[in-house]
Amino acid sequence: MIYSLFLGCTIPARSRNYEISARAIASRLDIEFVDIDEFSCCGFPLEASDEKGAVLLAARNLCLAEERGLDICVLCSACASMLTKTAYHLKENRELRDEVNKELSKVGKEYKGTSKVKHFARILLEDVGLERIKNEVRRDLTGLRVATHYGCHYLKPSYIYEGFDDPQDPQSLELILDAAGVTNIQYRHKKLCCGGPVLLTDEELALSIAREKLVCLKDAGIDCMNLVCPFCDLMYDSNQKGIEAKFGEEYNMPVLYLPQIIGLAMGMGRKELGLNLNSVSTKELEARFEV
Amino acid sequence: MKRINVRESDPGLVEEVESEEFLSGFRGCLGCGTCSAGCPVRRVTTAYDPMRIMRMLVLGLRQELLKGDMIWLCSDCYTCQENCPMDIKITDIINHLKNLATQERNIPLGVSTQEKLLKDQGKIYVIDEFDNKKRSKAGLPPLPAIAEEARTLLAKREGRHKRE
Numbered sequence: 055m056i057y058s059l060f061l062g063c064t065i066p067a068r069s070r071n072y073e074i075s076a077r078a079i080a081s082r083l084d085i086e087f088v089d090i091d092e093f094s095c096c097g098f099p100l101e102a103s104d105e106k107g108a109v110l111l112a113a114r115n116l117c118l119a120e121e122r123g124l125d126i127c128v129l130c131s132a133c134a135s136m137l138t139k140t141a142y143h144l145k146e147n148r149e150l151r152d153e154v155n156k157e158l159s160k161v162g163k164e165y166k167g168t169s170k171v172k173h174f175a176r177i178l179l180e181d182v183g184l185e186r187i188k189n190e191v192r193r194d195l196t197g198l199r200v201a202t203h204y205g206c207h208y209l210k211p212s213y214i215y216e217g218f219d220d221p222q223d224p225q226s227l228e229l230i231l232d233a234a235g236v237t238n239i240q241y242r243h244k245k246l247c248c249g250g251p252v253l254l255t256d257e258e259l260a261l262s263i264a265r266e267k268l269v270c271l272k273d274a275g276i277d278c279m280n281l282v283c284p285f286c287d288l289m290y291d292s293n294q295k296g297i298e299a300k301f302g303e304e305y306n307m308p309v310l311y312l313p314q315i316i317g318l319a320m321g322m323g324r325k326e327l328g329l330n331l332n333s334v335s336t337k338e339l340e341a342r343f344e345v
Numbered sequence: 346m347k348r349i350n351v352r353e354s355d356p357g358l359v360e361e362v363e364s365e366e367f368l369s370g371f372r373g374c375l376g377c378g379t380c381s382a383g384c385p386v387r388r389v390t391t392a393y394d395p396m397r398i399m400r401m402l403v404l405g406l407r408q409e410l411l412k413g414d415m416i417w418l419c420s421d422c423y424t425c426q427e428n429c430p431m432d433i434k435i436t437d438i439i440n441h442l443k444n445l446a447t448q449e450r451n452i453p454l455g456v457s458t459q460e461k462l463l464k465d466q467g468k469i470y471v472i473d474e475f476d477n478k479k480r481s482k483a484g485l486p487p488l489p490a491i492a493e494e495a496r497t498l499l500a501k502r503e504g505r506h507k508r509e
Contacts, residue, residue: 066480066488067470074483089486094467094495099459101440102421103447107499111463114498147367160501161494210423211436221427247385247422254455255417262389263420328483 057127059087071328075313096133112140131283135207192321234319250285380425467492
């Protein structure tokens with residue numbers, strides 16, 4: 055299994071724990087990643103103010119993978135939706151495709167539509183398979199109570215994602231965790247957005263949105279959260295202390311990326327999974343499972 | 346909330362948004378409020394209401410929509426769009442409205458700052474020597490500082506509406 059690895063902007067600069075753990079478990083699962091230095095921003099941050107520019111950036115990134123005959127594995131959910139949405143519209147809208155290709159020709163590129171874009175979690179589910187993950191389990195995580203946060207762009211807009219999961223009743227991430235042997239916990243606000251995109255326009259509002267889920271999870275009595283997007287992680291992990299201070303509450307809730315949890319189940323260690331880079335300490339949890 | 350004044354209606358806005366074929370069909374809005382009922386932003390503030398945005402669009406209230414702050418509070422989560430019984434592309438429409446507001450120079454500082462970063466660097470964060478040192482220490486491959494060709498691509502565009 056070989057994919058070009060699309061990191062985007064945030065992960066290589068701010069969320070190295072996600073990148074470290076994703077590469078670590080990929081290597082155990084025989085996924086080969088090809089790094090393409092020329093990848094730029096996916097285009098997502100331009101969507102609100104310059105949607106054509108956003109599509110151009112996304113299309114150029116797709117071209118870079120196409121030229122190498124590779125499909126694309128994406129770690130960030132915002133990048134996954136931007137690249138997948140662009141591929142969708144360029145397929146459906148001939149006029150847009152011609153317009154984009156005219157611009158791309160100025161840098162010697164042409165979009166053909168031959169590379170498939172998939173989020174890393176979707177690759178684990180569809181291409182690696184749950185059996186393979188089960189077979190790689192080396193540490194018993196029974197009793198690790200995990201609440202999964204799906205976030206938004208991993209599943210939505212659903213018209214671009216070919217029904218690989220149902221945004222109204224998502225299962226994919228919990229199926230993967232189930233294969234890794236952890237205990238999935240259900241909670242009321244499972245589908246709630248992290249509020250991340252609102253940070254740019256109204257920080258206080260964004261933090262209030264993130265708080266809703268933290269409060270709900272505090273009551274659910276979980277050991278950690280599981281997520282698959284660096285923006286969601288920014289809201290729940292990096293900003294958790296700030297939300298605690300702002301609202302005079304205490305959550306003390308470890309937030310792990312999916313590959314960090316899978317890696318723990320595979321028997322990997324703290325540094326191997328970048329757990330030392332998490333904002334909320336994971337040490338208590340590590341001690342419990344003798345990491 | 347201020348009372349809606351339909352005398353301010355500009356049907357041109359409806360046509361403008363409908364001209365994007367993918368976004369058309371919003372005139373079928375039932376006003377059922379399913380969008381607002383599920384909205385995570387609406388949960389915590391009354392300053393935001395996706396149904397109100399849809400009604401303002403159908404009524405062509407251009408000034409209020411494009412000069413106001415409300416559209417910029419959308420968190421882009423697509424809950425409203427996924428729940429809409431008329432399959433109206435509510436989130437995609439609000440995103441397009443943000444683009445139209447930008448052309449009218451109504452753009453929050455955070456958004457315009459990101460736009461400038463991308464046009465200068467092709468990525469939001471420059472990967473400097475320090476970053477690459479940390480990456481190398483963690484066993485990660487080095488990355489170039491900026492995305493030069495992406496910057497060129499954005500700079501070479503024709504007929505780009507100039508706001509400045």
